[in-house]
Amino acid sequence: MNILVINCGSSSLKYQFINMDTETVLAKGLCDRIGLEKSFVKHGKGDEQPIVVNKDLPDHKVAISSVIGLLTDSVHGVIGDMSEISAVGHRVVHGAEKFSESKVINGEVIAVLKECIELAPLHNPPNITGIEACIHIMPETPMVAVFDTAFHQTMPAHSFMYALPYDYYIKYKIRRYGFHGTSHRYVAERAAALMGKPISELKIVTCHLGNGSSICAVDGGKSVDTSMGFTPLEGLMMGTRSGSVDPALVAYIADKEGVDLKAVGDVLNKKSGVLGISGLSSDFRDVLEKAGQGNERARLAMDIFCYQVKKYIGQYAAAMGGLDIVVFTAGIGENNNSLRKQMVTGLEFMGIAIDNAKNAVRGEEIDISTEDARVRTMVIPTNEELAIARETARLTSY
Ligand code: ADP
Numbered sequence: 001m002n003i004l005v006i007n008c009g010s011s012s013l014k015y016q017f018i019n020m021d022t023e024t025v026l027a028k029g030l031c032d033r034i035g036l037e038k039s040f041v042k043h044g045k046g047d048e049q050p051i052v053v054n055k056d057l058p059d060h061k062v063a064i065s066s067v068i069g070l071l072t073d074s075v076h077g078v079i080g081d082m083s084e085i086s087a088v089g090h091r092v093v094h095g096a097e098k099f100s101e102s103k104v105i106n107g108e109v110i111a112v113l114k115e116c117i118e119l120a121p122l123h124n125p126p127n128i129t130g131i132e133a134c135i136h137i138m139p140e141t142p143m144v145a146v147f148d149t150a151f152h153q154t155m156p157a158h159s160f161m162y163a164l165p166y167d168y169y170i171k172y173k174i175r176r177y178g179f180h181g182t183s184h185r186y187v188a189e190r191a192a193a194l195m196g197k198p199i200s201e202l203k204i205v206t207c208h209l210g211n212g213s214s215i216c217a218v219d220g221g222k223s224v225d226t227s228m229g230f231t232p233l234e235g236l237m238m239g240t241r242s243g244s245v246d247p248a249l250v251a252y253i254a255d256k257e258g259v260d261l262k263a264v265g266d267v268l269n270k271k272s273g274v275l276g277i278s279g280l281s282s283d284f285r286d287v288l289e290k291a292g293q294g295n296e297r298a299r300l301a302m303d304i305f306c307y308q309v310k311k312y313i314g315q316y317a318a319a320m321g322g323l324d325i326v327v328f329t330a331g332i333g334e335n336n337n338s339l340r341k342q343m344v345t346g347l348e349f350m351g352i353a354i355d356n357a358k359n360a361v362r363g364e365e366i367d368i369s370t371e372d373a374r375v376r377t378m379v380i381p382t383n384e385e386l387a388i389a390r391e392t393a394r395l396t397s398y
Contacts (some may be wrong), residue, residue, distance in 0.1 A: 188204045240282045
C-alpha cells in the first residue's frame with residue numbers, strides 16, 4: 001500500500017509518498033510559489049539528491065498534476081501509474097469540535113471543513129484547495145483528512161474554556177483548540193513504546209519546539225491540556241510569535257503606536273517572540289550563535305524561551321498529578337542539547353535529571369535521562385507525515 005501525504009499551504013504544497021509495508025519514503029518534495037512567478041517543484045526519489053524543475057504552477061491542480069507526473073516519471077518516478085497511489089492523506093489545520101479524529105473525505109466532510117474556515121482563515125482555505133485539487137485529479141482515490149486539532153479534543157472543559165462570557169463559546173465557538181496534535185500524539189506513543197509501557201499507564205509532557213512551539217499534557221494517551229489555544233498564538237513564545245501576553249496590551253499598543261487592531265495582531269504574530277526580543281532573527285540557530293558571542297538580547301530571548309518551557313513542564317505535572325516522561329521534539333527539541341539542558345535544569349526536585357553524554361546524541365530516538373532519574377526525559381524525532389500516512393492507511397484499508 002502506497003500513501004501520498006499532502007501538506008498544502010497557500011502558495012506551497014509539500015508531499016511525501018510512503019510505502020506502508022516498509023514505512024519507507026519512496027519520494028518527497030515541494031511545489032513552491034504556486035500562483036506566483038518563478039514557481040518550481042523540488043522532487044527527490046528515496047535518498048537521491050533532489051531535482052528542481054522550474055515550471056509554471058498557476059494553481060494547486062497543476063501542482064498536484066506535476067507531483068503525479070514526477071511520481072510516475074520513467075527517470076525520477078517510483079511508480080508506473082496513478083493507480084499505485086492507494087490513498088491520499090491530507091494535513092488539515094483546524095477541525096474545530098466537529099472532528100475529534102481523522103476522517104475519510106466526502107462531500108459532507110468538505111462542507112464541514114468550509115464551516116471551520118472562520119476559525120483558521122489562513123490555514124484551512126489552502127488545505128481545502130489542496131483536497132479539492134486532488135479529488136479533481138484523482139477522483140477514484142480515497143482521501144483522508146488528518147487534523148492538527150483532533151488529538152486535543154479530549155481536553156476537559158476546565159482546560160479548554162476561557163473565562164469569558166459563556167455565550168461566546170456557544171455563539172462564536174471561542175475556546176482553546178490546541179495545535180500540533182498529530183506530532184504530540186506521535187511522539188507520546190513512541191515514548192511509551194521506548195519505555196516499554198502501555199501509554200494508558202503514563203503521564204507524559206510532550207514539548208514540540210520548532211518555528212511554532214507548543215507543549216501538551218498527555219495523560220493515559222489522551223491530551224488533557226496544551227499550550228496553544230483558540231489560535232496558534234497562545235502559549236510559548238516562538239520564532240516570531242509573542243505567545244501569551246496580558247490581553248490588555250492589545251488595546252494599549254494600538255493606542256500608543258496609533259495603529260488598528262489588525263496591525264497589533266501582526267506585531268504579536270510576526271514581529272515578536274525570539275525576533276522581537278533579540279532584534280536579530282526568528283531562527284534559533286542564528287540567535288544562539290549571537291548569544292554565544294555575548295549578545296545580551298539574544299541570550300535573553302533564549303532564557304525567556306527556556307524558562308517558559310520549564311514552567312509548562314511543572315504546570316502540566318501538577319495538572320496530571322504526576323509525571324513519567326518529558327519528550328522533546330521538532331527543530332529545536334530534537335537538535336539543541338544546550339537548550340534542552342537549560343529547560344530541565346532546576347527540575348531535579350521533580351525527578352528529572354539528564355545525562356550529558358546521552359543528551360549530546362542527535363537525530364535518533366533516545367532516553368537522555370540518568371540511570372536513576374525517576375522521570376524519563378527523551379528526544380523523539382517527530383514524523384507528522386508518517387503519522388498522517390498511518391491514519392490514512394488505517395481508515396482506507398478495507
Ligand atoms: P516547523 O515548525 O517549520 O516545522 P521545525 O520543527 O523545522 O519548524 O523547527 C525549525 C526551528 O528549529 C528553527 O527555528 C531552527 O532554528 C531550529 N533549529 C534547527 N536546528 C537547530 C539547532 N541545532 N539548534 C537550535 N535550533 C535549531
